[in-house]
Amino acid sequence: xxxxxxxxxxxxxxxxxxxxxxxxxxxxxxxxxxxxxxxxxxxxxxxxxxxxxxxxxxxxxxxxxxxxxxxxxxxxxxxxxxxxxxxxxxxxxxxxxxxxxxxxxxxxxxxx
Amino acid sequence: xxxxxxxxxxxxxxxxxxxxxxxxxxxxxxxxxxxxxxxxxxxxxxxxxxxxxxxxxxxxxxxxxxxxxxxxxxxxxxxxxxxxxxxxxxxxxxxxxxxxxxxxxxxxxxx
Numbered sequence: 001x002x003x004x005x006x007x008x009x010x011x012x013x014x015x016x017x018x019x020x021x022x023x024x025x026x027x028x029x030x031x032x033x034x035x036x037x038x039x040x041x042x043x044x045x046x047x048x049x050x051x052x053x054x055x056x057x058x059x060x061x062x063x064x065x066x067x068x069x070x071x072x073x074x075x076x077x078x079x080x081x082x083x084x085x086x087x088x089x090x091x092x093x094x095x096x097x098x099x100x101x102x103x104x105x106x107x108x109x110x111x112x
Numbered sequence: 113x114x115x116x117x118x119x120x121x122x123x124x125x126x127x128x129x130x131x132x133x134x135x136x137x138x139x140x141x142x143x144x145x146x147x148x149x150x151x152x153x154x155x156x157x158x159x160x161x162x163x164x165x166x167x168x169x170x171x172x173x174x175x176x177x178x179x180x181x182x183x184x185x186x187x188x189x190x191x192x193x194x195x196x197x198x199x200x201x202x203x204x205x206x207x208x209x210x211x212x213x214x215x216x217x218x219x220x221x222x223x
Contacts, residue, residue, distance in 0.1 A: 006155075041215075043201075043213050043214065043215045043216070044156075044201070044203075044211075044213040046210060046211065049210070059210075090155055090156070092155075092156075098143060098144055098161075098163060098205070099161075100146060100158040100161045101146065101148075101156075101158060101203075101211060102158060103148075103155035103156040103157070103158075104155050105154055105155045106153075106154065106155045108153070
């Protein structure tokens with residue numbers, strides 16, 4: 001069966017520090033991969049999605065970037081965090097085509 | 113721009129009741145609609161996916177319906193249990209990889 005791993009579960013970082021969140025999927029190949037952010041009172045916002053290695057689409061201009069160095073690995077990064085980057089970050093995957101979205105357990109990021 | 117609305121924002125019912133959660137969307141040109149469950153501090157769990165050509169999907173005590181022309185979906189939960197307490201989110205598939213989420217309905221089932 002397919003599983004998705006996302007870490008760390010919680011993270012507290014000072015303003016201006018770098019960020020790297022990692023997500024990996026097991027049990028499937030060539031998945032679509034996604035990064036979402038869930039901020040209090042604002043719902044889920046799609047940040048990036050990828051349909052293949054090295055293919056990244058950005059939905060919202062921001063302080064963050066994403067990379068997909070391997071088929072089942074998706075990384076969310078920032079060079080310098082802002083206070084507004086605080087939130088709950090969720091990685092997700094889906095099979096190609098019209099398939100359900102499956103989420104990881106999320107990373108709670110607090111920028112201080 | 114697609115907008116997804118879920119009403120009510122919160123709902124509290126006694127155990128055993130049947131209940132309906134509502135989701136509405138503004139653009140009927142959708143690929144699919146998904147319902148998710150989110151427990152506090154956790155990721156989302158996919159409950160049901162309805163393709164744009166379908167009218168409903170069922171899984172156990174859950175039934176989701178879709179009326180594209182009116183821009184509505186409902187999630188019906190039969191014989192509710194305390195374990196059903198969670199936030200329920202609907203999401204509309206706008207393109208091959210894009211979901212637009214509602215803000216969710218926080219459901220509490222009282223024993």
